[in-house]
Amino acid sequence: MNQLDALKQFTTVVADTGDFKQLDAFKPQDATTNPSLILKAVQKPDYQSLLAETVAQFRARPLDEIMDRLLVRFGCEILSIIPGRVSTEVDARLSFDTSATITRAERIVELYQAQGIHIDRVLIKVAATWEGIQAAAQLERRGIHTNLTLLFSFCQAVACGQARVQLISPFVGRIYDWYKKSVGAAWVEADNAGANDPGVKSVRQIYNHYKKFGIATEVMGASFRNVGQITALAGCDLLTISPDLLATLAASQAPLARALDASAAQLLDLPPVSYDEAGFRFALNEDAMATEKLAEGIRAFCVDTVKLEQLLLAA
DSSP states (O other): OOHHHHHHHHSEEEEEOSOGGGGGGTOOSEEEOOHHHHHHHHTSGGGHHHHHHHHHHHTTSOHHHHHHHHHHHHHHHHHTTOSSOEEEEOOGGGTTOHHHHHHHHHHHHHHHHHTTOOGGGEEEEEEOSHHHHHHHHHHHHTTOOEEEEEEOSHHHHHHHHHTTOSEEEEBHHHHHHHHHHHHGGGOOGGGGSGGGOHHHHHHHHHHHHHHHTTOOOEEEEBOOSSHHHHHTTTTSSEEEEOHHHHHHHHHOOOOOOOOOOHHHHTTSOOOOOOOOHHHHHHHHHHOHHHHHHHHHHHHHHHHHHHHHHHHHHHO
């Protein structure tokens, strides 16, 4: 059994890509997209027609609506291949606007429903700011399921659990990147690999907290830099993995064992934790890594969203 098949015994495998023609090879359950992945895809010859057709059909509509229609077009193509759910992201420029996030999320869901897609097959991705988490809480109460992304800290995860969001995406690789850069020349890769990887440790803390206290929110590790980060989180609810790393797992026959276990987490002696808005903002501010990576991630998604808009305008 290769490592990808072994991982599927413990964890729901999700493909992290907009390049949906790669999906058949790996048979993931779900798939995730973001503005950067869609931007990358539409610049490939195989996908340029999707952008051109969307613009031709909806040229008279506002630019933000054309953008959402393009995202949904990709999502529908993905859903024709996979059995599960697709994650589609709300414009990152709305990350600090609760009401605008809700409005945009509802439109995305309506566009999917107009294509005959059931609401349960769509996860709306929202940045895990305080405003984004509150938007997600309201969306969940309306039956729209959410994926809270750009999640780097324990306080973000706790607040998402309190909001009863469907799923969170803690970013393993970007946490790893920050600590590696911070330590600089003193960084020893072997000492910070596998279970000792700072990104892996963050996800394990969140997973254990959720399972200890019966929090139903799903944990989906994301943003991986190497296979070791993935195998160290075998047993996590879900892991969303790039096609390159899926291929590496599929090509390996190395043994793979469960690393995270819900029943073991329930036996841990952990304190209950909760946050109001002031406590959340202070806890996030105290975490330099999470503060910096959240801001950086939002900025990067905004840049790629603008680039995607420019392609739509030029089409």
